[in-house]
Amino acid sequence: MWRIFLCIFSALLASGCAVTPTPTQTVELQKYLGDSCYELITRPGVANYKFHATHFYPLVHAYFALASDGKDKQVCSFTTTTMALGRENNNRIAALGSCNELRTRYGIQAPCKIFARNYEIIYDKTSTHGME
Amino acid sequence: MTRLPLMAWNKPLLKLLLLIFFSINSNFVVAETCENLKNYFKTGLNVENAQPKIAQLEVLMNDDDLCAKNLLGQLVFDGIYLPKSSGYAKAIFSDLATKDYPPAMFNLAFVLSKEKDSDPEQVTSILLGVYAKYLTDKTYNKLAYRSADYGRQYIKTLDEPNKSIIEKKFEDGISATTLSASNAIHERVRRSNEIVANLGKVLLVSAAIYVGAVVGSSIASSGSTTYIQNNVVNYTPNPSLYQIYSPGGGQLYALPLR
Numbered sequence: 001m002w003r004i005f006l007c008i009f010s011a012l013l014a015s016g017c018a019v020t021p022t023p024t025q026t027v028e029l030q031k032y033l034g035d036s037c038y039e040l041i042t043r044p045g046v047a048n049y050k051f052h053a054t055h056f057y058p059l060v061h062a063y064f065a066l067a068s069d070g071k072d073k074q075v076c077s078f079t080t081t082t083m084a085l086g087r088e089n090n091n092r093i094a095a096l097g098s099c100n101e102l103r104t105r106y107g108i109q110a111p112c113k114i115f116a117r118n119y120e121i122i123y124d125k126t127s128t129h130g131m132e
Numbered sequence: 133m134t135r136l137p138l139m140a141w142n143k144p145l146l147k148l149l150l151l152i153f154f155s156i157n158s159n160f161v162v163a164e165t166c167e168n169l170k171n172y173f174k175t176g177l178n179v180e181n182a183q184p185k186i187a188q189l190e191v192l193m194n195d196d197d198l199c200a201k202n203l204l205g206q207l208v209f210d211g212i213y214l215p216k217s218s219g220y221a222k223a224i225f226s227d228l229a230t231k232d233y234p235p236a237m238f239n240l241a242f243v244l245s246k247e248k249d250s251d252p253e254q255v256t257s258i259l260l261g262v263y264a265k266y267l268t269d270k271t272y273n274k275l276a277y278r279s280a281d282y283g284r285q286y287i288k289t290l291d292e293p294n295k296s297i298i299e300k301k302f303e304d305g306i307s308a309t310t311l312s313a314s315n316a317i318h319e320r321v322r323r324s325n326e327i328v329a330n331l332g333k334v335l336l337v338s339a340a341i342y343v344g345a346v347v348g349s350s351i352a353s354s355g356s357t358t359y360i361q362n363n364v365v366n367y368t369p370n371p372s373l374y375q376i377y378s379p380g381g382g383q384l385y386a387l388p389l390r
Contacts, residue, residue: 089273090317097314100307111284111303112310131206131242132235132275 020054021119028121037066037076041116049078053118063092065099066115066123067108075102076115164188166199173203173212182213186387193385198233201385205236208388209243215388218243227384229258234272237262238279245286252290256302259283264309280306 021029021042029038041049041064052062068074077098079091092114099112115123164185169192172185192200201224207214209221222243228236241258244250262279266272283306287299 087270089268089270093267093310093313094317096310097317100311100314104307111306131209131239132202132278 020050025119025121029116029119032066032068032071032115032121032123033076034068034071034074037074040076040078047080049080052078052080053116061088061091061117063095063114064116065095065112067099067103067110067112069108069110073106073108074110075099075106075108075112077102164192166192166197166203169200170203173207186213190387198228198231198236202228202233202236202239204385204387205239209239217388218247220388223384234262234266234269234275238275238282241279242282245282252286252294252298253301255286256283256298259286260302260305260309263306267309268313 029041033041044050049062049064052060053064056062062078062080064076064078066074066076077095079094079098095114096112102108103110103112113123115121169185169189189200189203193204204214205221205224205228206212208217208224210216222240225236225240225243229240237258241255241262244258245255259279259282263276263283266276266279269276283302287295287302290298
């Protein structure tokens with residue numbers, strides 16, 4: 001059993017199962033993000049968001065948080081998938097937590113919200129209608 | 133000697149097994165879960181079939197099913213199949229909120245937010261309370277995020293100068309709760325890494341982080357609980373809400389007649 005898992009995992013790491021931002025998503029990223037945050041979300045390298053958002057999909061989701069008072073004044077942060085292995089919600093909280101630290105430090109008024117789950121942008125797509 | 137086929141040999145036993153199977157199965161068919169009923173009332177607006185569903189809802193309510201009671205509150209608030217009454221819905225959600233049923237807490241804030249003369253601080257403090265208490269909860273963390281989103285959406289509808297004051301208070305609360313939970317997660321990751329470094333075995337890395345995740349999340353949970361006790365204005369249900377509507381001789385969860 002573990003061999004099968006290992007094979008799938010290695011295949012995911014090495015193969016084209018990785019999800020990279022589509023051209024439409026790239027345009028949307030540029031619509032919301034200033035230069036620094038855009039660079040952060042697309043920067044290559046093992047320790048960066050892109051690696052975790054693409055190569056660990058769909059095993060673990062990476063989260064990117066953003067607080068924006070406009071394109072010139074924004075802070076953003078992300079968590080790597082190793083941050084909270086076992087609980088996806090921990091990744092989300094850690095991303096929001098780091099973002100909130102930066103927001104306080106740089107005096108950004110807007111709240112920190114999850115901007116993207118991997119490269120799926122969910123910044124303005126929250127469902128708030130109806131009861132539970 | 134000829135051997136009997138297996139089925140014939142075990143016939144009485146087989147009959148018994150079939151009987152048990154069908155009796156259990158028939159129970160599954162008859163009993164509706166609250167989630168099924170919820171989906172039915174949200175999508176299948178068929179008045180002719182509604183009566184049996186209402187009856188099933190009543191059965192669940194009699195079994196003290198909190199989800200069913202919460203559903204009754206929604207039906208009454210929207211006036212679906214039952215007489216519309218915001219006061220009765222509020223009484224139901226208030227009661228369920230005191231029993232620590234998270235969806236009812238959210239719904240109570242939702243109902244209050246729709247009232248013109250409601251106190252915005254009360255609405256936002258309930259939503260903030262849900263966020264603080266359930267952010268790290270395995271089952272209800274999505275509700276926590278929804279509460280934050282709904283709170284922000286609600287604050288947008290307020291007028292100045294109230295809006296800015298309430299917004300600041302709300303965002304400060306959200307921020308402090310998130311930071312507290314996040315710090316706990318960072319701390320447990322740090323501790324896990326220490327353990328892993330000491331063990332020095334690559335195969336143990338994932339296991340140690342997993343254990344750390346379990347420990348860390350419980351710390352995160354206790355951190356946010358401390359926060360709610362110290363900073364969030366807890367909502368105290370108003371006893372008079374219960375007297376607004378008494379559909380069946382003072383029984384809060386009796387079905388009102390259409």
